[in-house]
Amino acid sequence: MNEKNNIRNIIVGASGTVGSNIIKALSEKNIPSVAVIRNKKQSFSNDVTIRYADLLGQDQVIDAFKGGSTAFLITPESFTASDILNDTKKIIQNYRTAILKNNIQRIVCLSCVGAHVDGHTGNILMSRELENSFDDMDIEKIIIRPSYYYKNWIGYINSVRQSGILLSFFEENQKIAMNSPVDLAKFISEILASPILGKGTKIYEFIGPKSYSARDIADCFEKFLKKEVSVLSIPRENWKETLLSIGFSENVAVNLSEMTEALADGIAVPENPEKTIVLKTNFETYFQSELNFL
Numbered sequence: 001m002n003e004k005n006n007i008r009n010i011i012v013g014a015s016g017t018v019g020s021n022i023i024k025a026l027s028e029k030n031i032p033s034v035a036v037i038r039n040k041k042q043s044f045s046n047d048v049t050i051r052y053a054d055l056l057g058q059d060q061v062i063d064a065f066k067g068g069s070t071a072f073l074i075t076p077e078s079f080t081a082s083d084i085l086n087d088t089k090k091i092i093q094n095y096r097t098a099i100l101k102n103n104i105q106r107i108v109c110l111s112c113v114g115a116h117v118d119g120h121t122g123n124i125l126m127s128r129e130l131e132n133s134f135d136d137m138d139i140e141k142i143i144i145r146p147s148y149y150y151k152n153w154i155g156y157i158n159s160v161r162q163s164g165i166l167l168s169f170f171e172e173n174q175k176i177a178m179n180s181p182v183d184l185a186k187f188i189s190e191i192l193a194s195p196i197l198g199k200g201t202k203i204y205e206f207i208g209p210k211s212y213s214a215r216d217i218a219d220c221f222e223k224f225l226k227k228e229v230s231v232l233s234i235p236r237e238n239w240k241e242t243l244l245s246i247g248f249s250e251n252v253a254v255n256l257s258e259m260t261e262a263l264a265d266g267i268a269v270p271e272n273p274e275k276t277i278v279l280k281t282n283f284e285t286y287f288q289s290e291l292n293f294l
Contacts, residue, residue, distance in 0.1 A: 008031070008032070008033075008068060008069045008070055008192075009026060009031065009032075009033040009034065009068065009069075009070050009071075009072065009192045010033075010034045010036060010064065010065050010068035010070065010071040010072065010104075011023055011026075011033050011034060011035055011036060011072045012036045012055070012064075012071065012072055012073055012074050013036070013037075013072075013074040013110075014033075014035030014036055014037050014042075014044070014048075015035075015037045015038075015039060015042045016074065016077070017149065017151045017181045018074075018110060018146075018181050018184060018185050018188070019035075019072065019074070019185075020185075021181060021182050021184075021185030021186070022072060022185045022188050022189050022192070023035055023044060023048055024185070025185055025186050025188075025189035026189050026192060026193065027045050027047050027048065029189065029193055030047070031189075031192070031193055032047055032048070032049070033047075033048055033049070033192075034048070034049045034050075034051055034064070034067070034068060035048050035049070035050050035051070036051050036052075036053050036064045037050065037051075037052060037053075038052065038053070038054060040052060051063065051064045052064075055076060055091045055094060056087065056090055056091060056094070057094070058093075058094045058097055058098075061091075061094040061095065061097070061098045062094075062097060062098045062101050062102065064098070065098040065099065065101075065102040065104060066102055067102075068102060068104055069103075069104065069105050069106065069196060070104065070105065070106040070107070070108065070192055070196065071095070071098075071099065071104050071106075071107050071108070072107075072108045072110070072188065072192065073095055073107055073108065073109045073110065073130065074110045074130075075088050075091075075110070075123075075126040075127055075129075075130050076088055076091055076126070078249075078252060079247055079248050079249065079252060080247075080248070080249045080252065081249060081251060081252055082249060082251055083251055084123070084126065084251055084252055084255055085125055085126060085129070085255070088126040088129055088130070089129060092129060092130060092133045095107075095133075096133065096134070096137075099134075099137065099139070100137075104139065105139055105140065105196050106139060106140040106141075106142070106196045107134060107139060107140070107141055107142070108142040108144060108188060108191055108192065109130050109131060109134075109141070109142065109143050109144065110127075110130075110144050110146075110188075111127035111128075111130060111131050111143050111144060111145045112124055112127045112145055112146060112147075112268070113145045113146065113147050113177070113205055113206075113268055113269055113270050113271075114127075114145075114262055114263075114267060114268025114269065115127040115128045115130075115131050115143075115145060116128075116271040117262070117267055117268065119262075119267070120258050120261075120262070121258060121259060121262040121267065121268060122254070122255040122256060122257065122258025122259035122260070122261070122262065123255045123256060123258075123259040124259050124262060124268055125255075127145075131143050135201075138199055139199065140196055140197055140198060140199060140200065141200070141201040141202070142191055142201075142202055142204070143201065143202070143203040143204065144184070144187075144188060144204055144206075145203065145204065145205040145206065145270070145271075146179055146181070146184050146206045147176075147177040147178055147179050147206060147207045147208070147270075148176050148177060148178040148179070148263065149178065149179065149180075149181050150178055150179065150180050150181065150208070150283050150286045150287070151181050151290075153217050153283075153287075154287075154290050156221075157221075157225075157290075157291075160221050160225065160229055161225055161227075164227055164228055164229055164230060165229070165230055165231075165232050166214060166217065166218045166221060166229050166230070166231050166232070167232050167234060168214035168217075168231055168232070168233050168234065169233075169234055169239060169260045169264075170213070170214050170233065170260075170263075170264055171213075171214070171233050171264070172213065172214050172215045172231040172233050173213045173214075173215050174213055174214070174264065175211035175212065175213050175216075176211055176212060176213070176263060176264075177207040177208065177211050177269070177270075178207075178208050178211065178212050178283065179206050179207055179208035179279045179281075180208060180279055180281040180286045182281065182286070182289075183208075183279035183280060183281050184206060184279060187204070187206075187277070187279070203271075203272075204277055205270040205271065205272065205273075205275065205276045205277065206276065206277050206278075206279055207270070207276055207277075207278055207279070208278070208279050208281065208282065208283070209278060209279070209280060209281075209282050210282065212283055214231045214233065215231055216283070217283065218230065218231050220283055220284050220287050221287075223284075224287060224288060224291055236257075236261065236264075239253075239256075239257040239260060239261075240253045240254060240257050243256055243257065
């Protein structure tokens with residue numbers, strides 16, 4: 001695909017849950033973008049420039065950021081990393097180099113609620129690292145802190161269809177703040193479509209219209225799958241072993257367990273709840289839209 005003229009927005013992780021929806025939202029606004037991905041099988045609409053990059057490869061990241069004024073940044077996702085936080089630090093250093101070499105004027109960092117906490121929060125520490133690694137740069141910095149994604153439940157659809165059991169790392173009736181990644185992407189696309197305002201940092205935190213328990217999610221599965229669904233909560237002491245049994249590395253399993261614990265214990269919550277933005281889509285609406293694509 002030929003490079004497009006007047007490229008502004010560099011979207012890292014464009015094949016992911018949020019990134020792909022950002023690309024879609026920008027295309028709907030007729031705003032060109034660069035999709036930075038690893039998988040060459042991924043396809044996009046004709047108005048999107050595709051660049052391939054391993055985020056651990058500095059030269060690849062530098063090349064991927066060429067021609068941009070704004071970069072949307074993510075932390076890595078890996079099932080098998082031996083040290084996911086160290087990988088994050090290496091990737092962030094590559095971001096920094098690419099930003100400086102390409103004169104990027106604005107970054108939008110996909111973080112998560114709880115990133116303000118300096119403690120045993122597992123994978124959330126990757127978001128904390130991302131947030132705090134550009135403070136010395138004289139650019140505009142936008143921090144995006146969503147809550148738990150509805151999307152995390154969609155992967156259970158086939159198993160629930162077969163077994164009638166919804167597995168959960170949370171207690172059956174514990175309410176957790178959640179939000180739609182599609183709504184989030186639309187919000188981010190508005191930022192990316194707007195003029196660069198200058199310097200400084202702005203933080204946005206998000207929740208959905210209501211919190212949900214695993215039981216609430218199971219009730220939604222029942223409604224749309226038309227079968228009875230029970231919840232099987234995995235005890236904390238079994239979280240790590242469960243993750244290891246499905247292919248996660250030791251390091252990733254430990255970090256995911258610590259992150260889940262931070263969510264379950266109410267540690268990973270918005271820093272400024274009075275300023276939290278409420279995204280409008282409820283889980284039922286999101287779930288039904290996802291079923292239409294399955």
